[in-house]
Amino acid sequence: MDERVGARLFFKCENLQRTGAFKARGAHNAVLALDEAVAARGVVTHSSGNHAAALSLAARTRGIAAHIVMPANAPAAKIESVRRLGGHIEFCAPTIQAREAAAAAIVAANGATLIHPYDDPLVIAGQGTAAMELIADIGALDAIIAPVGGGGLMGGTAVAARHLLPGIRILAAEPAQADDAYRSWRSGIRAPGIAPDTIADGLRTTLGVHGFVLLRALLDDFATVSEGAIVAAMRLVWEVMKIVIEPSAAVAVAALMDGRIDVAGQRVGVILTGGNVDLDRLPWQAG
Amino acid sequence: MDERVGARLFFKCENLQRTGAFKARGAHNAVLALDEAVAARGVVTHSSGNHAAALSLAARTRGIAAHIVMPANAPAAKIESVRRLGGHIEFCAPTIQAREAAAAAIVAANGATLIHPYDDPLVIAGQGTAAMELIADIGALDAIIAPVGGGGLMGGTAVAARHLLPGIRILAAEPAQADDAYRSWRSGIRAPGIAPDTIADGLRTTLGVHGFVLLRALLDDFATVSEGAIVAAMRLVWEVMKIVIEPSAAVAVAALMDGRIDVAGQRVGVILTGGNVDLDRLPWQAG
Numbered sequence: 419m420d421e422r423v424g425a426r427l428f429f430k431c432e433n434l435q436r437t438g439a440f441k442a443r444g445a446h447n448a449v450l451a452l453d454e455a456v457a458a459r460g461v462v463t464h465s466s467g468n469h470a471a472a473l474s475l476a477a478r479t480r481g482i483a484a485h486i487v488m489p490a491n492a493p494a495a496k497i498e499s500v501r502r503l504g505g506h507i508e509f510c511a512p513t514i515q516a517r518e519a520a521a522a523a524i525v526a527a528n529g530a531t532l533i534h535p536y537d538d539p540l541v542i543a544g545q546g547t548a549a550m551e552l553i554a555d556i557g558a559l560d561a562i563i564a565p566v567g568g569g570g571l572m573g574g575t576a577v578a579a580r581h582l583l584p585g586i587r588i589l590a591a592e593p594a595q596a597d598d599a600y601r602s603w604r605s606g607i608r609a610p611g612i613a614p615d616t617i618a619d620g621l622r623t624t625l626g627v628h629g630f631v632l633l634r635a636l637l638d639d640f641a642t643v644s645e646g647a648i649v650a651a652m653r654l655v656w657e658v659m660k661i662v663i664e665p666s667a668a669v670a671v672a673a674l675m676d677g678r679i680d681v682a683g684q685r686v687g688v689i690l691t692g693g694n695v696d697l698d699r700l701p702w703q704a705g
Numbered sequence: 706m707d708e709r710v711g712a713r714l715f716f717k718c719e720n721l722q723r724t725g726a727f728k729a730r731g732a733h734n735a736v737l738a739l740d741e742a743v744a745a746r747g748v749v750t751h752s753s754g755n756h757a758a759a760l761s762l763a764a765r766t767r768g769i770a771a772h773i774v775m776p777a778n779a780p781a782a783k784i785e786s787v788r789r790l791g792g793h794i795e796f797c798a799p800t801i802q803a804r805e806a807a808a809a810a811i812v813a814a815n816g817a818t819l820i821h822p823y824d825d826p827l828v829i830a831g832q833g834t835a836a837m838e839l840i841a842d843i844g845a846l847d848a849i850i851a852p853v854g855g856g857g858l859m860g861g862t863a864v865a866a867r868h869l870l871p872g873i874r875i876l877a878a879e880p881a882q883a884d885d886a887y888r889s890w891r892s893g894i895r896a897p898g899i900a901p902d903t904i905a906d907g908l909r910t911t912l913g914v915h916g917f918v919l920l921r922a923l924l925d926d927f928a929t930v931s932e933g934a935i936v937a938a939m940r941l942v943w944e945v946m947k948i949v950i951e952p953s954a955a956v957a958v959a960a961l962m963d964g965r966i967d968v969a970g971q972r973v974g975v976i977l978t979g980g981n982v983d984l985d986r987l988p989w990q991a992g
Contacts, residue, residue, distance in 0.1 A: 438947060660720045661949065702984065
């Protein structure tokens, strides 16, 4: 991988994290920070992705209830993953309105705390511990790169890395077909996602308010990558590194392989965000 | 994985080894042990599997030539892997006779040393370093398990583990459809492979003479597993551990999952032998 990119790469393998993604960090930080009385009423989310499993695990760790609102047509693997971790699933219609309404109803009925998947300072701080650990493990870096979805991981990464290494370059990557964060960072106006359509399903979310502020303040460079580059980078990591990463995790690798950001000869930290994929539907297989 | 097997498992991830398989160990040990004058004439093999890439790397490490005899119809990925590591490929007809003749011709012409993929004491000793490292890393084990092909890894594992931990149980696993080592171990007569037909392509070889002696002397138990169990174990490792292993590496995991060997509550070392797979042809995909 170093030869292909022309840099010295240090990967933080969050695909090997509990629940298969970095999301376990933010969920634990948010859940463990709750006051005793508030925590006792449980937590809730209407995200059905990696955050749902992460919140279920964090709640189980603290011994409280996690209520997970999911569309009735959610993939069986996601339902099973939440169930195995002890999350209480509430099914709803597959619209964002129905999901928000179902979550609000649980908050009203139980006094449970809604833990947002990314637009929450405690969640963002938790995600930043991946960069902290990487820097503690391998020392000084010239640059660090992560993919951007809602901005939770990128925001936390930026804060942690800049604090520990003031001279580090903070780099972001996003699919060109879901580039709302890129456009927001460039323009200074938080832009909504316009029909994001990318194989990197974890990055279809719109940049959050906190993420927007942190990216504007701390990012040094930002690359967008094609769907083909994402698939090629994902496959290369599987083949060469022998680890399973999901398409979202390949986005930062794709940015480096494409040469969209100059890191020649540098020491670069790369956050591989997760490894939750459907092994029956791999993106390099003919449809 | 621990919950599914009912034991505490410690994996030695040789899929993450250089060249993607444990074979790098034996090849390096054999090549580095050669006298200077002998080494200068190069090394040769007619194995086209993981040993070919391993020998190419070991020869490059020592700065000598590696001659790799391969059938003209070898998969492009294997040819590319050997080329990238600097091996000199000699193509031949796809029969074992043609391969042996081509290798013998190189030995005669150049004085190169034939390094057998498994039936060689230095190769076997090198493979045993995987178990040595595992025990150094995680301490006492009640048992250790590895798959058996030609017996190089299993033989080296058995010698190393029994020496370091005299009370350890040495366990072997083999595909039921390529069970020559199992039959040899049971009967005390080294049996030839009878049309081995298994997805675990690294284990189709016949048990070597050295491996046979070591298995008879040191093995405590031996399980054979079905093709279905191999595929299920391989897929489970990919899904749960987020690492890419090849079918041969899944055979030991399959033996534990099947409950074919009693390890309840024990600390068990598992050698995951390699991760070289064709990502376009995964065994759980419909033909």
